[in-house]
Amino acid sequence: MPLVRYPGFDDYMKAVQQPDVFTTDELRLLELVVHPVFGIPSPASGTSAVVFKATESGQAKALRFFTRADAGNGQRYNALHDHFVARDLLSAVALPRWIDDGIRVNGRTWPVVRMQWVEGHTLNRHVDELVSRRDTAALAALAETWRELVNRLQRADFAHGDLQHGNVLVDDRGAMRLVDFDCSWIAAFASSAPPSETGHRNYQPANRAWDRWMDTFPGLVVYLSLLALAKNPERGALNTGENLLFAQQDFQPPFATPAWSFLSGLRDGGIDDLAARLKRCCSPGWTATGGLDALLAPAARPWWERTSTVVAGTAPTAVPAPRGPTTTPATPTPPRVAVRNDGTPTAAWWKGTTPAPPEPVSKRPRVRAVLTVATVLGLVVALLSLAIDFDAPGGPIALALGVVAFTLAAIVGLVKGSG
Structure with missing residues (x-):
């Protein structure tokens, strides 16, 4: 038909x-x-x-x-x-x-x-006025207002389908409102055929899907454009009247167009990060699977970079807490082993009391040894005296000495025997 x-x-x-x-x-x-x-x-x-x-x-x-x-x-x-x-x-x-x-x-x-x-100007006209005044603070604030608006719509399960400068109206307070819902999406349309309109070419990726997340790509395009202009409003010929900063050819590798040169020339880490994310979204076959907030979330670090590593010699040494005065416990004295004269321990030696130390050995000769020597000498003298002739000169004296020596030897023997 x-x-x-x-x-x-x-x-x-x-x-x-x-x-x-x-x-x-x-x-x-x-x-x-x-x-x-x-x-x-x-x-x-x-x-x-x-x-x-x-x-x-x-x-x-x-x-x-x-x-x-x-x-x-x-x-x-x-x-x-x-x-x-x-x-x-x-x-x-x-x-x-x-x-x-x-x-x-x-x-x-x-x-x-x-x-x-809606009283106000289209987004591109509003941006033109801010750029002409070099109002970078207002441009930065406008970028955050835009991000909040897109996130709010996506949380409400709504996709506009044609986010671009002409469909966003900005009032004198900087508030934004959307118009033109010819290719919009809500859950009630999920089983319907997509509309023939696919959005403004300077804000959409190639072969865009018509679904809940189709606003993520143009949302990033506008957000990055506004932040970049807040860093440097001198965009020059990049503004064609049909865009804010990017054009359709900028979404194709190798990303060597003036728009990308403008971004790299800003030498801003945040802009570089957003530019890298937009380039990944321009990859063939890319399809948004989440909202703008998810796309802008910090990239997860791999586990090997999240694991803490301590390099030898560089880890801080913990300082121990001060301790109160302490006393060194006395070293227990092991029990002395009771032994017999032959050196073997007595029975149940571990239960015995510690014996008194042995008396020092005297260096003087023992009395018994002295008496033994005296006895031997006395017997020798007695025997010699008996062998002497009584009638010989000095015989009686020698005999008397022998009797005395014999008597002494006998006494010494008795004493020794009783010791």
Whole structure:
């Protein structure tokens, strides 16, 4: 079945200037804002729709008219509306509401999406102003605001599908809100065919998957761009009017384009780390499997680098705590072994008391030995005296001496025998 040809930009411009263009009271109550000089509505056009500004009771609204049949349908937009309300995303998106057959153009009716009007500039225009003022602090703050916004949307199970400078509106406080949900994803669309639109070429990888994590790559592209400009706002010719810093050719190896040279010239470790991560995301076949926060998380170190190593001679020596005064315990004296005269231990020697030390041996000759010598000498003298002739001169004296010696020898013998 061929697709129906939708009205174009000029068709809608002519139609909205007619008094009976809208078919519902809700839309008839709106007043289109006209150009202050030309006096006619001045819409903004995109790849799949034309957007007009209108007011209702002083409140600004946006009316979106489709130029392509595959840009959206009522079922999708109603599901998105309910999802945004349920997940508390009203401050992050311009809440859309689908209106069937809301406008009459070229003899037939067409759908209209009514949205909140967000006062502010598109992201690229806002960045241009900050760059011209060299407001690096505001650029750095804008980068963190962007990161928080993307993480918030991904935690809410929502993927925009076309994150780029033209779909992000920034107010004068620096707050961001998203518009244009033609190729958005929520869990209710998981079994649906992907839309034909695949996002802006200067923000998307090749062969992008349409799923929950498809915003991770463009989220990193914008985040790195803003941080790099916060380091050096002089981007020169890198800004083509259709990007912030990168273009489609920058996502192809060998990454030798001026954009990569600009990043390396910043000589900033944080920028270098983010650039390396973006290069890995540009690898053939890469697909996001997690959110921007997971992609930016510190890389896990291998276990061999996490294990602590102590090099000999370099480890600090622990200083012992001061100790109180101590006394050296007395060394116990082993028990003395009681022995007999032959040197063998007595029975149950281990139970005995310690014997008194032996008396020192006297160096004088023993009395018994002296008496023995005297006895022998006395006997010798007695025998010699008996052998002497009594009648010989001195015989009686010799005999007397012999008797005395014999008597002494006898006495000594008796004493020795009794000892």
